[in-house]
Amino acid sequence: MTRESWQTRLGFILAAVGSAVGLGNLWRFPWMTSENGGAAFLIVYLGIILLVGVPGLLAEFVIGRRSRRNPVGALSELSESKYWSAFGHVFVVTAVVLLSFYSVVGGWIVRYFAESFTGAYFANPGAHFEAVNYGLEAVAFHLVFLAITAFIVHRGVRNGIETATKLMMPAIVVLLAGLAVWGVTLDGAAEGVSFFLSPDVAYLQANFLDILPAAAGQALFTLSLGAGTMLTYASYLGEDRSLAADGTAIAVLNTLVGVLAGVAVFPILFALGAGAGGGGPGALFVSLAGALAALPYGQVVGVVFFGVVLLAALSSSISMLEIPVSFLVDEYGVSRRAAVGGLVGLFAVTGSVCALDRGIFGTVAGPVVDLLLTGGLVGFLLFAGWVLGTTATEELGRGAGSLTRSLSTPWLYAVGVAIPVFLIFTFVSGLADALGVAVAPLSLLGVTVDQTQVFLLVTAALAVASFLGLRRSQSVL
Ligand code: PHE
Secondary structure, eight states: OOOOOOHHHHHHHHHHHHHHSSSIIIIHHHHHHHHHHHHHHHHHHHHHOOOOOHHHHHHHHHHHHTTOHHHHHHHHHHHOOHHHHHHHEEEEEEEEEEHHHHHHHHHHHHHHHHTTTTTTTTTOHHHHHHHSSHHHHHHHHHHHHHHHHHHHHHOOOIIIIIIIHHHHHHHHHHHHHHHHHHTTTTTHHHHHHHHHHOOOOHHHHHHHHHHHHHHHHHHHHTTTTTTSSHHHTTTTTOOOOOOHHHHHHHHHHHHHHHHHHHHHHHHHHHHHHHHTTTSSSSHHHIIHHHHHHSSSTTTHHHHHHHHHHHHHHOOOOOOHHHHHHHHHHHOOOOOHHHHHHHHHHHHHHHHHHHOOOHHHHHHHHIIIIHHHHHHHHHHHIIIIIIITHHHHHHHTTTTTOOHHHHHHHHHHHHIIIHHHHHHHHHHHHHHHHHOOOOSSSEEEETEEOHHHHHHHHHHHHHHHHHHHHHHOOOOOO
16 A cells, blocks of 8 residues: 655645644633733743744654654654654554544534524623533534544545645635734724733743743644654655755744734734633633624624634644554554544544543643643654764755755754753653642752752753663764
């Protein structure tokens, strides 16, 4: 059986952008931004996209294109080690976790899209969201969203994913731009624009260490990094074109859509006196729905807005389902149809658990995902830097211009050393946070160390240990 591949380079780029642009930009980004100081968060987040996101994306691309396999197959084949093969299975778990909660939010979107036609949620947005967010109806809408996702994926890489995202991406950009232009012309929108775009430097300085893990988690989530999605999509590349050019285009487009979403959401919220909105997963649904209710033509705007969100969510959910599908197809020779069918059965159950229990949902959608993505990306980076080594720089150079080739060795140092150290630091502090452990201030031999210093020490120790353990002869490091 010959392996599937993209029909065109643009098809690959749009599918990858489609994976990146999703609820991360439209639902999680406004929520995280409003909880972490607006523009102050935006700056840190943009910095991480550039310094961690783009090099990380290239690491996944390099592993995917080199191996032409799913994440498990790629790691085991390129390393010939059973440990890496075992580690690869983490990505199958990540995909299950991701799609389980994502499909529940997708279900909320399907519902709000349909209800926008009648304005059913207008009268009392807060109570409405509370009434529908968890429970049997949420299960039903989750299943609808899952079914649409499965339908697209079962049609295959070209006919399903490539065709769907080619139609969806332009529609998303046009609709969102229209919404943003309309939003900033509302009375009182200026305050929303400035909350989103002009940073409060004092806030940034005082809260930098709190903003950092949230911004890193959001940056990985929005670029679909650390899950093996981008690796899998790159594994369907037929010819050698510049990965660096494609990766940069994907990151730039995703960031533009994210910023556009902020420009659409915040002015509308402020114009209607909703402020940045309360925290939590309901932020978008409650405050935006409330805002829509108060607007002229609110129903039309609602249909457009939730329509955009639905398209964006689907182009991401298909990329999550594609990870385990490619795993079953590559590794076990299962047909695509059977793989999709079996997985849908599994996700129907795991998603329903999230749709029924708000506690499980919150833990899965927040800290569990952040940790899995951060840990997953560290794995890919160390793999590219230490197992592939010069093979990675050679792969990055294929089909690339002279600029990429001259940057490939610095890139290897970044992915092999600097970025993993940074990510392990955020992983450790995120884990401590999630478990509620306070590791400081601590008094050691009369010297008092604070929390940051403890994290730095643990990070350094872990980093040194993993580098020593992973050293291979062809590595240039
Ligand atoms: N990037 C997607 C979004 O922003 C989410 C995603 C994460 C998709 C990881 C695939 C893998 O909605």
